[in-house]
Each structure stands twice: as C-alpha cells, then as structure tokens.
Amino acid sequence: MSLLEEISASLQKGDDNEVAELTKRAIAESIDPKEILDDGLVGGMDIIGKKFRNHEIFLPDVLLAARAMYAGMDLLKPLFLKDGMPHIGKIVIGTVQGDLHDIGKNLVGIMLRGAGFEIIDLGKDVPPEDFVDTAEREGADVIGMSTLLTTTTPMMTRVIEILKERGLEEKISTIVGGAPVSVELAQEIGASSYGYDAANAVEKVRELTA
Amino acid sequence: MEPFLDRISRGEILISDGALGTMLFEAGLEPGHCPDMVVLEKPELLQNIAEQYIEAGSDIVHTDTFGANPLKLADYRLQDRTKEINREAVTLLKEVAGDRAYVSGSCGPSGRILEPYGDEKPEDVLKAYTVQTEALISAGVDLLCLETMIDLKEALLAVEAARSISSEIPIMTTLTFDKTPKGFFTIWGATIEESVTSLQAAGADVVGSNCGNGIDIMVEIARAFREATQLPLLIQSNAGQPENRGGQIVYSEGPDLFAQKAIELKEIGVSVIGGCCGTTPDHIRAINRAVS
Numbered sequence: 001m002s003l004l005e006e007i008s009a010s011l012q013k014g015d016d017n018e019v020a021e022l023t024k025r026a027i028a029e030s031i032d033p034k035e036i037l038d039d040g041l042v043g044g045m046d047i048i049g050k051k052f053r054n055h056e057i058f059l060p061d062v063l064l065a066a067r068a069m070y071a072g073m074d075l076l077k078p079l080f081l082k083d084g085m086p087h088i089g090k091i092v093i094g095t096v097q098g099d100l101h102d103i104g105k106n107l108v109g110i111m112l113r114g115a116g117f118e119i120i121d122l123g124k125d126v127p128p129e130d131f132v133d134t135a136e137r138e139g140a141d142v143i144g145m146s147t148l149l150t151t152t153t154p155m156m157t158r159v160i161e162i163l164k165e166r167g168l169e170e171k172i173s174t175i176v177g178g179a180p181v182s183v184e185l186a187q188e189i190g191a192s193s194y195g196y197d198a199a200n201a202v203e204k205v206r207e208l209t210a
Numbered sequence: 211m212e213p214f215l216d217r218i219s220r221g222e223i224l225i226s227d228g229a230l231g232t233m234l235f236e237a238g239l240e241p242g243h244c245p246d247m248v249v250l251e252k253p254e255l256l257q258n259i260a261e262q263y264i265e266a267g268s269d270i271v272h273t274d275t276f277g278a279n280p281l282k283l284a285d286y287r288l289q290d291r292t293k294e295i296n297r298e299a300v301t302l303l304k305e306v307a308g309d310r311a312y313v314s315g316s317c318g319p320s321g322r323i324l325e326p327y328g329d330e331k332p333e334d335v336l337k338a339y340t341v342q343t344e345a346l347i348s349a350g351v352d353l354l355c356l357e358t359m360i361d362l363k364e365a366l367l368a369v370e371a372a373r374s375i376s377s378e379i380p381i382m383t384t385l386t387f388d389k390t391p392k393g394f395f396t397i398w399g400a401t402i403e404e405s406v407t408s409l410q411a412a413g414a415d416v417v418g419s420n421c422g423n424g425i426d427i428m429v430e431i432a433r434a435f436r437e438a439t440q441l442p443l444l445i446q447s448n449a450g451q452p453e454n455r456g457g458q459i460v461y462s463e464g465p466d467l468f469a470q471k472a473i474e475l476k477e478i479g480v481s482v483i484g485g486c487c488g489t490t491p492d493h494i495r496a497i498n499r500a501v502s
Contacts, residue, residue: 055390055391063327063328150232179452182453
C-alpha cells in the first residue's frame with residue numbers, strides 16, 4: 001500500500017492519530033500537499049461517503065472519519081498558507097434562526113469538507129442577514145440552510161429575499177434541507193436546490209458549483 | 211390507580227397522548243424559545259392540552275420535559291432550573307390527571323455526542339439523566355418515557371440513571387428508526403434487535419419506537435419489534451410528513467388512517483399506542499375508538 005493509500009485506510013478506520021502520523025511522514029517525504037489532500041484525505045472521505053450512502057456505515061463512523069480527516073488537514077493547512085487550502089467551492093452553512101438542531105447540518109459540513117469544499121459553519125440559530133453578510137464577505141458560492149422545525153422555514157425564504165434585494169441571487173446559490181423541508185417547499189421559496197440527506201447535499205452542491 | 215404494568219401484563223391496550231411540541235407551536239410558542247419553560251410560564255396551557263387528550267381517551271399524559279435534561283437546558287442557559295422545571299411539570303399534570311390518567315415523565319436525548327464520536331463523557335450524561343429522573347420520580351410520576359432516542363448507548367445510560375433512583379418505576383424506552391434497504395436503523399446505526407436485547411437487560415419494561423415516521427412504517431417497525439422481543443411494546447407515530455400548503459403546515463396523515471392502522475398495531479400485540487409530531491386529540495380519539 002502506498003503512503004497515500006495508508007492515509008486513506010486509516011482515515012476510514014477513524015484513527016486520527018495514525019492519519020496525523022502518516023500525513024507528517026508524507027509531508028517529510030515531500031509528497032505534493034495537494035496530492036496528500038486529494039488522494040489521501042478526500043479520497044478516504046469519498047469512500048466513507050459512498051458507504052454511508054449505501055447504509056453500510058452510520059453517523060458515528062462518519063464522525064470518526066471526519067475527525068481523522070481534520071487531523072490530516074490541520075497539518076496540511078500551513079503548507080497552503082500562500083493561496084489557502086485548495087477547494088472546489090466555498091459554502092456557508094448554518095441552522096436557521098430559531099432552531100438549535102445541528103446534527104444534520106454538521107454532517108453536511110463534514111461530507112462537503114470531505115468532498116473538497118471549504119465550509120464556513122455559522123452554527124445554529126443564525127439570523128438571515130448573517131448568512132448573506134458572511135457569504136458576500138467571504139466570496140462564497142453557496143448558502144446551505146438546515147432546519148428541523150416547521151415554524152422556521154420562513155427564515156430560509158428571508159435569506160433568499162435578502163440575496164435578491166442585494167442583487168446577489170445569480171452569484172450565490174442556495175440549498176436547503178431538514179425534516180420539514182421538501183423539494184416542493186424548496187421550489188416554492190425559490191431555493192436553488194434541495195438535499196434530502198447529507199450525501200445528496202454533496203451531489204447537489206457539486207451540481208451548483210460545477 | 212391500578213399499577214400501569216399490571217394492566218399491561220393483563221393484555222390491556224393503553225392509549226398514550228399525542229404531540230405536545232406541534233400543539234405548542236400552534237398555540238404560539240416562538241421558535242427558539244425553550245419549550246420546557248412553558249411549564250413555568252404557561253402551565254395552564256399544558257393543563258389544557260392534557261385535558262383535551264384525556265377527554266379524547268388518553269390513559270397516559272406526558273410531562274413537558276422532553277428537553278429538560280440539564281445538558282439540553284444548558285443550550286438556553288437554564289440548567290440551574292432543571293429540578294424546578296421537571297417537578298413543576300409533574301405537579302401541573304397530576305392536578306389535571308387525577309385518577310383518570312397516568313402521568314409519564316418524558317425524557318429526550320441530551321443533545322450531546324458521546325465519546326469517542328464527540329466530547330461528552332458517559333458519566334456526565336449519566337449524571338444529567340440521574341438529576342432529571344430523580345426530580346420526575348420524586349414529584350410522583352407514574353412512569354418514565356425515555357423517548358426519541360437515536361444513540362443506544364445514551365438510551366442505556368438514561369435507563370441506568372432512572373434505575374439508580376428507583377428499581378420499580380415503570381420505564382418505557384423508544385427509539386427513532388429510519389427505513390433503509392438494509393433494514394431499520396437509528397441514524398446512529400442501532401438495530402431493533404440489539405436495542406431490545408440491551409434495553410431489556412438494563413431494566414426497561416416497555417420498548418418501542420416514536421417519531422421519524424408515519425404510521426405505515428411504524429406498523430412495519432412494530433412487527434420487527436414483536437419478532438425481536440416479548441416485552442410490551444409502545445408505538446407513537448408521527449402524523450406523516452409535514453407539508454407546506456400555502457404557508458400553513460399540514461401533517462399528511464389524519465385520524466381515520468390512524469384508526470385503521472391502530473387496529474393493525476393491536477393485532478401485532480402493541481400494548482401502548484400514542485402519537486408523536488403532528489398528532490392531535492382527534493388522532494387519539496380515533497385510535498381510542500378503534501382499539502377500545
């Protein structure tokens with residue numbers, strides 16, 4: 001097994017110490033950091049994502065793999081300091097104002113990071129303006145909104161309204177998800193896309209940023 | 211009242227209550243506001259809802275303490291009011307229930323993620339549930355309902371905590387499952403089989419499922435539970451999925467469907483039937499008529 005394959009394997013096992021050790025070794029052996037990221041870390045997370053989608057593994061395993069992925073990414077970050085960590089898109093995510101549920105949103109963040117996106121996670125109970133202010137300031141491509149409560153879906157509508165008010169609706173796409181959200185609701189409120197679960201969210205975000 | 215477990219072992223079917231959360235939202239609960247604080251702020255609202263369920267046929271009413279675990283209350287910085295909220299929640303229901311219905315102490319997930327997947331230590335989760343169940347039991351609940359569990363380890367810690375306070379209090383424990391092509395799993399990966407085995411060993415008296423699904427899937431889940439265990443079963447189904455119809459949230463499954471399916475649940479051998487998100491006193495009335 002090559003060193004990068006070992007990193008991927010250890011990541012899939014959720015062994016963050018091992019991934020850190022192997023990543024250090026790969027850096028010391030002058031392997032291109034982008035290769036370490038793509039083939040080692042993102043490669044491992046991709047397999048995790050596929051297994052999760054196929055119901056072969058569940059949330060705890062994804063969380064462990066994510067922890068291992070972050071352990072490796074933390075070591076690579078300084079090497080990308082000049083241009084920043086390469087990414088295929090920048091997404092602002094959060095649970096909407098009035099809602100504190102975040103497991104779903106956290107999982108989406110993990111899967112998107114694992115797919116090579118840069119994530120700015122605003123946490124929970126996020127006011128509509130904050131989503132747009134942050135996306136605008138950071139040059140994000142997509143705003144992702146999550147909610148578990150039926151009563152807070154108007155907060156998603158408000159974000160889309162603010163984007164329109166600021167003339168940003170072409171520049172910044174939106175994707176929504178959560179138990180009370182459906183593809184019909186997403187269409188009604190004018191969201192760009194809808195993800196029915198975390199794995200689907202990654203596919204949809206890839207389409208939005210293609 | 212006659213002991214809850216005696217009636218169940220005699221083969222009686224008991225009717226639980228329906229949703230509380232969605233009823234509170236209908237009554238104007240602000241999103242972002244701690245739902246358990248309604249206990250202290252608008253107790254008469256909770257008493258009114260309980261009265262409606264009892265009149266509709268509920269044999270059991272649940273306290274508004276689903277999120278009153280100190281770890282969960284900490285999200286609102288209200289952890290110091292844990293005992294107060296849990297005790298008051300019981301007292302206000304006992305006033306209404308009298309000898310017409312059992313008061314069940316509702317305990318939901320802590321909202322934290324246990325090591326090694328997250329940062330929460332099992333002993334801290336155990337302590338949190340011990341504080342909550344002690345308050346509920348000392349205030350005089352007739353039984354406990356540890357519900358909407360997804361992490362089996364957490365559910366077991368909750369049962370352990372309750373049993374450390376009382377070896378006799380009847381404990382109902384329900385988990386939320388997803389239907390997948392590979393079978394029923396909680397999002398944490400627990401199966402029905404491993405859940406019933408460990409819950410039984412830990413001292414749960416009644417097991418089952420609540421939330422996450424409409425009643426068709428809940429019937430399938432009930433069947434799977436019945437195959438896995440002889441323990442009494444509890445099923446509390448959502449009223450289908452919420453749909454946005456011109457700004458109004460409407461749940462897709464009505465009382466008539468619930469009545470139909472309740473008969474199936476009875477045939478499967480479920481002992482306690484109630485409702486979760488989106489259900490109303492009308493759903494309970496329909497269930498009651500169908501199985502009583």
